[in-house]
Amino acid sequence: MDWLSRQFSTRVIVLMPIAIAINIAVGYTVQTVLKLPIYMDSIGTILVGVLAGPIAGALTGILSNLIWQYAPGIGGGTIGPFAVTAGVIGLLAGLWGYLGVYRPRPASGTQLYGAALVGVAIILVLAWRIYTSPVYGGDPSTGGYGSGVYLVIVGIGVVAALAVGGFIILRRDAAGAWVAVAGAVTGIVAAIVSAPIAAYLFGGVTGSGVDLIVAALRQGGADVFNASLGQGFFSDPIDKTITSFVVYIVLASLSTRVLARFPLGERIAGSAAAY
Amino acid sequence: MTIAFEGVRYGYAGARQPALDGIDLVLHSGSVLGVVGANESGKSTLCLVAAGLAPATIAGRLDGTVTIDGLSTAGARPYELAQRCGVLFQNPVTQLSGTASTVWEEVAFAPRNLGLALDDVVDRVELALADLGIGGLAARDPQRLSGGQAQLVALAGVIALRPPYLVLDEPTSQLDPRGTNLVSDILAGLVEATGAGILIVEHKTDLLARMANRIAVLETGRVVAEGPGKEVLADPRLEDWGISPPSGIRIARAAAAAGVSVPEVAA
Amino acid sequence: MAELEAPAAPSAPSDGSTAISGRLPDFVARPPTGPYRRLNPTTKLVIAFAEALVAFGVRGWTGPLVVLGVILAGAVTARIGRALLPYLLATIPLVASILLINTFLYPGATDRIVTVGPLAPTWTGLVAATQATLRVVAFAMSVALLGLTTQPDHLIADLERRGAGRRVMFVVGATLRMIPRMIERAGEITEAQRARALDTEGRVWRRARGVVPLAGPLVFGALTDVEELTMALEARGFTAPTRRTVLRVFPDSGWERGARWALFLGSIVVLILSIAGRLEFLP
Secondary structure, eight states, rough: HHHHHHHHHHHHHHHHHHHHHHHHHHHHIIIISSSSSSSSOOOEEEEEHHHHHHHHHHHHHHHHHHHHHHHHTTOOOTGGGGHHHHHHHHHHHHHHHHHTSOOOOOOOOHHHHHHHHHHHHHHHHHHHHTTTTTGGOGGGGGGGSOOHHHHHHHHHHHHHHHHHHHHHHTTBBBHHHHHHHHHHHHHHHHHHHHHHHHHHHHHTTOOOHHHHHHHHHHTTTHHHHHHHHHHHHHHHHHHHHHHHHHHHHHTTTSSSHHHTTTHHHHHHOOOOOOO | OEEEEEEEEEETTTTTSEEEEEEEEEEETTEEEEEEOOOSSSHHHHHHHHHHHHHHHTOEEEEEEEEEEEEESOOOOOHHHHHHHHEEEEEETSSSSSSSSSOOOOOOOHHHTTTTOOHHHHHHEEEEEETTGGGTTSSSSSGGGGGHHHHHHHOOOOOOOOSSEEEEEOOOOOOOOHHHHHOOOOEEEOHHHOOEEEEEOOOHHHHHHHHHHEEEEEETTTTEEEHHHHHHHOOOGGGGGGGOOOOHHHHHHHHHHHHHHHHOOOO | OOOOOOTTTOOOOOOOEEEEEHTHHHHHHOOOOOOTSSSOHHHHHHHHHHHHHHHSSSSTHHHHHHHHEEEEEHHHHOOOTTTHHHHHTHHHHHHHHHHHHHOOOTTTOOBBSOOOOTTTOOOHHHHHHHHHHHHHHHHHHHHHHHHHHHHHHHHHHHHHHTOOOOOHHHHHHHHHHHHHHHHHHHHHHHHHHHHTTOSSSSSSHHHTHHHHHHHHHHHHHHHHHHHHHHHHHHHTTTOOSSSSOOOOOOOHHHHHHHHHHHHHHHHHHHHHHTTTTTTOOOO
């Protein structure tokens, strides 16, 4: 069990409350103050997962939701039961940490453009999968929803692909492709885990801005579960990909000296070891 | 009864240059050793190594030996070292455990961690609070204290373990003048009160002039001068090493340069 | 002064006898008073847990209504009935969403209540909506009941006394203390961005640009504190293998312990029965 106890060194134990508080503070600010239709409540979870490992990440996520739910003053709503989703996000983040996904990969020339292309392609493929997901009522050409929903998906897919490609090329860093994929995959898994929770506990409604998406899907004929799943596929990949990039940018600016002290730190330290 | 550095070299993980490059130093109990040096001279590293926190908590590589009353810090667990050597850092707030809603409980943090009997814990907290004269703060919220008060609470938390040695890393640097006076007055009297051996890193040479029996000067990880406090502070090479001498000496030198004769007094 | 204390001596099992705890200052050892409040903190936690489990686990009307009844009884006993009101009011936006979306947009339901133009609310939808509402309200009230009758510090201390790891309890306690400051800091950063003409009221794109500048400084500011606190904790014996000395013991009688276990196991049994479909006979 040494592997387990190393994930919970004193440094990680000190990082976790900070990570959880960041989850809650940023989530609260983004959802309530800035009123954006994303969650942004997993930055800390993914950060801990990548730096310390899957169990630490999972625990960070679970505790974030439970503490947010029961915290005097700001708690409430439907956050608590989604601790399951948060735990899964943390677990995945630990996996990405082990795989060294968040390591800077400076590249140039063909390698760089190749990576950009890969990133763009993956984003577009994912957007396409979501676009044609049966959850949204199937092939748009044979009925289903109004073109509005599909247009938005296409639009977001294109913008996301451009952003990822631009990120890779402008920063000359091929890691952008990996980071985008990790984020998108995390988002998709999160959506799948969240849908039953939202549907069976809360009637598919969670009280945040994304409920409008649920309403739109229901109007198109999706039942309670599929509407929640559809909304999840819509919001979660975007949210988790953005979070993934935020975490990457933060990690990339930490010195090797600081990173090396965390259990998985060495896997993140790039070749350009800045001391 | 000493903390002894013998041929100590220390390099942080991921660093190219060693932060300490051959240190031989001795701290005796019942005395105060001041350490001065320019930024990046290795002063903070010296503190961490003296207390055994480096390499135990922050990895890195230690060559040579550091022994606290005969026990080598290499391989010793941090909680064992905690009872032998206490550490106080610059920032008063980041040292608070974050687990206590009152100063009393904050000071009780370390004794409780070691599982000492409740009676013992109460004794130690009361003694620590009394030694530092902060009994009146016992019921206060540690997060809502002034810098100087918070630093004293942190110090109380450290001496609650009754370590025979204390290492202080610029304890007054983040305090305003009032806080500085508060803390330095207490520190000056602490050796008498507890008989501890104190290693104190400070920029404020005036403070060291009052407190330190001996002073060591660090430059790029090496000890370049060491001796009785007054001698070292009067050393003309001090400014070359990036250290500002105590005001008494600066005034005397400035006066001398202006042709007025004033005795050079370190205090 | 230069003696070493052997950390091996286990703490005397403080059972709350006045001889020992009488020396603790009042502000450390003051126990809560009042009916319901003076229950052991872990008991109140188990009650909240059971309430949540039953409210969500038992489908239909019975689960949430029973839980609401129990909560009301508890609240009246603790004399905090009035205090629950703000919590109840806070659920209104969520409840409104649930009611509206489910009543009017419940695919598969054909039993319309009335048809007004494009709007076609259904009875099935309304039933589903109301049940979901009751679940949500019951859960929110269980959270409120716990929050109003239990101090987090007490709960953490009691759980630690029962053997919960000191590291997990540290994380929970430190987080609770850190949240207000972090939210404040996030607010300050947002204000600073606003002062630099980053629109927080404007179009979504402008607001979205505020996210990374928000997260960045918040994370960096926090990460720099990690090193020092890590060292400070180690230097104060945080990783010692001993059991932490217990400062205060919250009273816990035999019957309370028994009732607690019964409640804990009972709610799990009820959940299992519900999942297995054995409770279909309940409305």
